[in-house]
Amino acid sequence: MSGHVSPKSMYFTIFGALMFFTALTVGVAFVDLGHLNFPVALAIAITKATLVILFFMHVIHSSRLTKLIVATGFFFLLILFGLTMTDYLTRGIQPNGQKGSMITQH
Amino acid sequence: MTTPAYPELNYLNATHGIRSWLLTKDHKRIALLYLISVTVFFGLGGMFAGLIRLELTTPAGDLLAADTYNKMFTMHGIVMIFFFLIPSIPAILGNFLIPIMIGAKDLAFPRINLLSWYIYIIGGSFTLYAIVVGGVDTGWTFYTPYSTSASNTNVLPTGIGIFITGFSSILTGLNFIVTIHRMRAPGLTWFRLPLFVWAHYATSLIQILGTPVVAITVLMLAAERAFGIGIFNPALGGDPVLFQHLFWFYSHPAVYIMILPAMGVISELVACFSRKPIFGYSFVAFSSLAIAVFGFLVWAHHMFVAGISPYAAMVFSFLSFAVAIPSAVKTFNWAATMYKGAIWLASPMIFVFGFLGLFTIGGLTGLFLASLGTDIHIHDTYFVVAHFHYIMVGGAIMGYLAGIHFYWPKITGRMYPEAWAKFSALAVFVGFNLTFFPQFILGYMGMPRRYHTYPPEFQVLNVLSSAGATILAVGYSIPLIYLLWSLKYGKVAGNNPWGATGLEWKTQSPPLTENFTETPIVTEEPYDYARQGAHVG
The missing domain is CATH 1.10.287 (Helix Hairpins)
Structure with missing residues (x-):
């Protein structure tokens, strides 16, 4: 304290x-x-x-422990944003690396 | 051996009257308040499950209309997850045991502890209100845009109930973390802590880091539904997949809120009933933390067919496989602990064996679902339903019952009839497998979840499942009877009926309000059963 x-x-x-x-x-x-x-x-x-x-x-x-706890909160926020972005930033990229529509058949 | 005397003064009779319970700051009494309220919700959730299984005994939708059926499985999920599974072990056993296990008089914030119960009751009341005035039909997942713009059921009161109850969970987690950091008895170093405490520390981290996210998500859902603010509904410029990302960021780790405390219970019991120190203490301890952290990295495996990018799907698939490792570490360590141990098949240990078998099946079938190709075939089928029930019911509830049976003598000072408890454990195990194993096959054959009708060729397996559910209901009901019976007629337990190690067994049963007459000083390593011997009493 x-x-x-x-x-x-x-x-x-x-x-x-x-x-x-x-x-x-x-x-x-x-x-x-x-x-x-x-x-x-x-x-x-x-x-x-x-x-x-x-x-x-x-x-x-505050103590280093409190600072660590605060930093942990932000670290998890980073995980939330970062891993969500693995989806949003790579939409439309096909598995072969080409950009384009994901929908190839109708 | 002389019969131990029931302690004249203890936390149960220290003060009298309803007021002394409703305004108590004693962590043990608050644990009992939770025990009663959580049991009521378990009964309610079980009733919904019973109606679901009854409907599914025939292929036609002849008992419940489609809309009513939708409400049944939604309310079953909401009640069981938010009001039973999440608070069950932490708020009951954790509340009761953590201060005693670390040699403290109470949790760090006793008033906040009581507040958490009141918040739970207020949140529960909102949800009960929603149920009484007509229920909700979105599924416990509240997927948008159905929940925000299409459903005409009670989404808002249910959402508000879950939002409020989340704070109860956060406060419990906060209390545990501060207590474990600051209130350990002299000599009780981190690596002398019972693994139950490590498991609850990890659980608390998830509770305080994850719960705010679902709270905000539910709030955004409410904003869209009530005020038409476009966040998730594409018609309003929103993104429905964003809801799924935010929802599962909490709701997947929530599975670990349910299972980690059960794992903590299992670690205690396996060591006690094998009469051996736990194998690989530090691995078991750190695997709890690893599960807590890795558990936050896997959420989108619920969304493989929801339109996320192939790259994201591959990342989440890999991470989902990785989270199996710390769970496997625990399972192998428990097996190694039992190896060449003097295994005592007391009733709590029968529940432990049930946990080990069912959790393993639940965990391994999770890997099927983490595989991108296989998941497309079995997504949203009964395979998924069976998988998560093996984890949540087979794992978490078995662990909860094991813990309740193991610590009942400490909580009440009395023993229950051992033969009935063993019968209950067997009934639960048999009933559970009969209920849920057929669902793996049904799912693989293509029966989707959340439908009240199905093709006639699925009937045999569905009837088996419903028959199993009745056995399961018997298995769950018997303990309610004999545990209540034991309060008055049970044999006096004594301080340490199982001959277990740990501070909680060194104080009287039931403990004093202050837990110990003087602050204990810890000089022993954890689970020192070699030195402890098999001393019982």
Whole structure:
């Protein structure tokens, strides 16, 4: 158990940062960045989540075991996304390596 | 040998009144609350199974209409999986035993433990409500887009019930992990832990990592069904296969939530009734963790014919074969433990033998289904139904019954009639095989699952299966009678009726509310039966 006590100013600073990023999310939604629309929105969301986990959830001052548990959660998220993508990214590729429709007979 | 005295003061009589039970923070009493509620759900799920088997005794759909039949198998699956199999061993035996096995007074978060039971009851109430007002017909898998746009049954209340109950499972897992990390008695190192505890640690990892995914998936399903937000329905721009990916990411590991705790029970019992230390302790311990991790990598073997890419299918097929290895490690280690052991055929051990045979058949037939070509032939047939019942009923429920019989003297302080227990174990084994083995043949012959009618040439095997189900029902009902009987009339068990090792057998039966009068200090290796000898009493 971490004995670290964070000052109130830290919470306010992080809160301010989260509000800023929320405003940024809304602002960016009005600008068409083309292919970057999704990556930018996701990057902002990841930054906000990281701030919450590290500071509001005190992970930054926690034991290595707690950090390992948090990392494990993300590792499994990676498995979920990664293995799902083995399906989505290879749709339409036939077993002989050729690209094309999977449906060859009607 | 003198008859042991029943302890005057224990957790059962420490406080009195219904309030003392409903507001208890004692992990042992909470385990009993779970035991009662889980048994009620088991009876309900069994009733649905009975109606399914009754319908299938004749080829025509003459007992249940097609729609009603759809509801029966759906509610059978939902009740048995979410409200019986998943909580059964962890929430009952795990709750009762883990603190005692590690020399602690309680779980790390006793209030959260009680909260988990209330959440389970609230979730169960939603699902019961859905059943009472007409049921649900989507199959326990809730496949989209049928569940989100076509079904006119009670999908939402059922989904909400499952969503809520998931948190009960998460809280139990969280409690176990923290307890095992932080509350072990002095001297109880990781490699001195009973394998039951290792198995529950692995199970808890799956519960806290997997359950949130199915919770979110059910929530998205509800959002699409209630508000028309397009996530899974192609007509709304969604992807139905995405639902299957998300659903099985949890629901395949959920099989390991059911079977890993049973494996933990089997490890304890095999060592005890062979009077030998477990063979390859660390391999058995780490194979639990390997199953927990590998179990998350195989989900799309449920989807080989759902339109996933051939590349993904090959990846998941290979990984599915790989997950068989840690299960095989356990099975071979149990066999090696029994080799040249002084095997005592007490009733819990008969259940263990049942587990070993049935789980092995269930596991090996899983490899047929992991093979891409074979799976196309037997996908969605009774072969699949038989396969997963060999794992979940033959494996998990046999392990549960073995555990209940082994630990009943510790839980209640009394013995049950041994002859009846052996009869029950045999009835379950015979009834189970008669019910489900014909289904392998039916499936291979091409009988699809989830139909209430079938061609007449399938009738003989179906009648055999239904006849087996009646024997199975008898096998499951007898313990209910003699275990209740034993509460009043059973012989006093004493601290250690099986002569087993482990801290749980060093305290009185039933234990004190605090489990031990003073914190135990562990100096022995696990399963030290050579030193322990066959001391009983």
